[in-house]
Amino acid sequence: MKLIIVESPTKARTLERFLGKDYQVLATMGHIRDLPKSKLGVDVENNFEPQYEIVSGQKKIVAKIKKAADKAGFVFLATDPDREGEAIAYHVLASLNDGRRPKKQTNISRITFHEITQSAILAALEKSGQVDQDLVDAQTARRVLDRLVGYKLSPVLWKKVRRGLSAGRVQSVAVRLIVEREREINRFSSQPYWRIGGEFIKGGESFGAELISKKGKKYQTREKMALFAGDYTSSRTTIKSADQAQEIINDLKPPFRVGQVDRKTSRRHPYPPFTTSTMQQAAYRLLNFSSQRTMRAAQKLYEEGLITYHRTDSTSLAKEALVAARQVIAQKFGQEFVPDEANFYKTKTRVAQEAHEAIRPTDFNRSQADIARDADRLYQLIWRRALSSQAADAQTEMIMAKINSGDYQFIARGRRLIFPGFTKILKMSQDDERLPDLLLDDTLESVKFFSNKFDTTPPPRYSEASLIAVLEKEGIGRPSTYAPIISTIQGRNYVQKKEGRFVPTILGQVANDFLAKHFPKIMDLPFTAKMEEDLDRVANGKAEWHKIISSFYQPFIGQVGEVEEKAKRVKIPVEKTGQKCPECKKGELVIRTGRFGKFLSCSRFPDCKYTANYVEKIDGVSCPDCGGEVVIRRTKKGKHFYGCSHYPNCKWASWRKPSKN
DNA sequence: CAGTGAGCGAGCTTCCGCTTGACTT
Numbered sequence: 001m002k003l004i005i006v007e008s009p010t011k012a013r014t015l016e017r018f019l020g021k022d023y024q025v026l027a028t029m030g031h032i033r034d035l036p037k038s039k040l041g042v043d044v045e046n047n048f049e050p051q052y053e054i055v056s057g058q059k060k061i062v063a064k065i066k067k068a069a070d071k072a073g074f075v076f077l078a079t080d081p082d083r084e085g086e087a088i089a090y091h092v093l094a095s096l097n098d099g100r101r102p103k104k105q106t107n108i109s110r111i112t113f114h115e116i117t118q119s120a121i122l123a124a125l126e127k128s129g130q131v132d133q134d135l136v137d138a139q140t141a142r143r144v145l146d147r148l149v150g151y152k153l154s155p156v157l158w159k160k161v162r163r164g165l166s167a168g169r170v171q172s173v174a175v176r177l178i179v180e181r182e183r184e185i186n187r188f189s190s191q192p193y194w195r196i197g198g199e200f201i202k203g204g205e206s207f208g209a210e211l212i213s214k215k216g217k218k219y220q221t222r223e224k225m226a227l228f229a230g231d232y233t234s235s236r237t238t239i240k241s242a243d244q245a246q247e248i249i250n251d252l253k254p255p256f257r258v259g260q261v262d263r264k265t266s267r268r269h270p271y272p273p274f275t276t277s278t279m280q281q282a283a284y285r286l287l288n289f290s291s292q293r294t295m296r297a298a299q300k301l302y303e304e305g306l307i308t309y310h311r312t313d314s315t316s317l318a319k320e321a322l323v324a325a326r327q328v329i330a331q332k333f334g335q336e337f338v339p340d341e342a343n344f345y346k347t348k349t350r351v352a353q354e355a356h357e358a359i360r361p362t363d364f365n366r367s368q369a370d371i372a373r374d375a376d377r378l379y380q381l382i383w384r385r386a387l388s389s390q391a392a393d394a395q396t397e398m399i400m401a402k403i404n405s406g407d408y409q410f411i412a413r414g415r416r417l418i419f420p421g422f423t424k425i426l427k428m429s430q431d432d433e434r435l436p437d438l439l440l441d442d443t444l445e446s447v448k449f450f451s452n453k454f455d456t457t458p459p460p461r462y463s464e465a466s467l468i469a470v471l472e473k474e475g476i477g478r479p480s481t482y483a484p485i486i487s488t489i490q491g492r493n494y495v496q497k498k499e500g501r502f503v504p505t506i507l508g509q510v511a512n513d514f515l516a517k518h519f520p521k522i523m524d525l526p527f528t529a530k531m532e533e534d535l536d537r538v539a540n541g542k543a544e545w546h547k548i549i550s551s552f553y554q555p556f557i558g559q560v561g562e563v564e565e566k567a568k569r570v571k572i573p574v575e576k577t578g579q580k581c582p583e584c585k586k587g588e589l590v591i592r593t594g595r596f597g598k599f600l601s602c603s604r605f606p607d608c609k610y611t612a613n614y615v616e617k618i619d620g621v622s623c624p625d626c627g628g629e630v631v632i633r634r635t636k637k638g639k640h641f642y643g644c645s646h647y648p649n650c651k652w653a654s655w656r657k658p659s660k661n
Numbered sequence: 662c663a664g665t666g667a668g669c670g671a672g673c674t675t676c677c678g679c680t681t682g683a684c685t686t
Contacts, residue, residue, distance in 0.1 A: 150676020
């Protein structure tokens with residue numbers, strides 16, 4: 001009997017099925033040892049020695065693994081093939097040896113595989129090795145750094161801003177992005193601009209064109225980044241008033257002659273299959289799922305064996321899956337939809353660890369999941385995306401015709417689908433845009449000219465999806481943490497969602513400004529990228545983890561001490577409501593935050609002691625029992641729920657947000 | 662499922678990343 005250790009219980013079941021009765025497979029369910037929660041747990045005086053202990057709630061599993069290992073003839077550590085997985089393997093090894101790594105590993109070895117297929121697992125069992133101490137050291141450095149940053153910075157906030165706050169390498173940068181975006185929006189001043197269009201006729205067929213230049217000098221036709229913040233560095237001419245637009249229109253005279261016609265075939269390559277991040281972004285865009293809801297649905301699909309692992313940063317597919325996808329495409333859509341060679345995708349994010357496959361159906365023949373509704377809808381996205389990633393390119397003929405009129409030049413664009421390719425599977429093929437058959441020197445009849453007003457728009461607030469996209473691009477956070485980050489920064493009341501997008505609270509801005517002023521290095525976007533470079537050097541045996549941490553910690557802790565001593569406590573401005581105090585009738589009602597959340601009180605406190613509950617209303621929905629307003633309330637434990645504003649007259653309440661009507 | 666509340670200063674709060682359950686309308 002041989003014992004195999006993996007991280008996920010679903011994976012354990014799959015392996016047992018592949019390997020039969022000679023193997024027992026147990027799951028660690030994540031990390032089994034970690035730093036203590038209630039104290040720093042890093043001996044900064046003694047070479048940053050981490051004080052690991054068994055994670056509370058994991059004691060049973062550790063005991064079970066120990067017992068099974070004693071009985072087994074051989075143990076394979078098959079945790080995920082990445083930095084965290086190597087660390088888990090190390091901690092299992094250490095747990096089996098009373099907390100220490102044995103000098104010699106006998107009857108125990110480390111194996112890795114990137115795909116959960118029978119062939120990959122059998123190959124891995126043949127190629128066993130030892131736990132890679134350099135990689136473990138890199139993880140230790142990561143863990144210790146995050147603990148030092150989090151547990152040293154947070155108390156500074158307790159002292160200087162408000163009790164109970166938190167700061168960290170990831171969450172603080174996420175908040176910063178939202179705060180800075182809001183300020184960019186506030187600074188923005190919208191500028192109107194006009195675009196001029198014309199309708200022409202050839203052979204009885206009418207079509208539209210847009211004015212693009214005068215004497216070769218181009219007009220502003222689309223909003224460009226240069227227009228943000230009123231910065232006119234663009235070389236284009238902007239039409240700034242309706243009068244100016246009308247003058248140009250009055251100036252347009254026949255003949256209207258076709259000057260140039262370009263036809264070219266554009267090929268569009270399919271999209272790579274989903275990673276966690278792109279799946280969350282697509283589910284938000286197409287299904288309006290939050291990242292948490294997406295992950296809950298994905299978890300269900302994974303546990304049912306319908307998809308591969310859903311926390312991944314890889315876009316590669318197992319060989320078996322490539323073959324299967326090509327077969328299914330041929331069978332369902334036709335051989336012409338199968339490219340000559342399989343499509344491969346490079347991972348864009350530099351920090352990707354690619355421990356798993358991309359997210360894909362385990363069986364491409366199954367186009368529906370038919371379990372829970374959310375899960376089924378998500379499954380269909382995954383199926384389409386993974387399958388289409390192996391389909392042929394889409395081909396479109398693009399037609400661009402220039403039309404001259406004196407000094408002025410118009411452009412007409414047409415589009416004709418030649419071959420849908422992958423877009424047929426993704427269900428995203430665009431309609432053709434017809435143009436009559438225009439030839440050089442054709443003279444056209446004009447029907448009318450018109451102008452349309454546009455306004456430059458500020459950059460949008462972040463949604464969950466767009467925030468996660470930026471974090472991933474900067475290498476901040478991991479597939480397993482994107483959804484939790486979103487709930488942390490809201491739970492700390494640093495940001496709130498307004499119409500599905502993030503707005504910083506006053507507290508968020510104050511805490512962010514404090515950190516950005518005193519700890520600019522940590523709040524900087526490249527901080528994590530630099531950390532990752534250092535960790536790579538540790539993993540490759542080119543740097544020593546204690547030295548990396550020490551060179552960070554010495555200046556950092558000096559700065560912490562200085563700020564604790566010198567920085568003034570920050571006053572958090574109160575939010576005004578614009579309503580008069582009903583008791584003294586002199587002060588204004590303001591929203592304050594106490595130990596139990598927000599409440600209303602008089603601005604003249606302590607002279608006037610009026611207080612009232614602050615209720616947050618949900619727009620657009622009403623109480624299903626009495627038609628009153630729906631408000632957010634909290635239980636004694638602080639959990640949110642939805643109730644009726646007419647309480648206690650109406651006792652309606654719900655955990656879930658009531659839907660419209 | 663529905664309190665109170667800021668100001669005093671007891672003892673408390675806090676990180677990131679890996680994994681699932683167990684509690685409910």
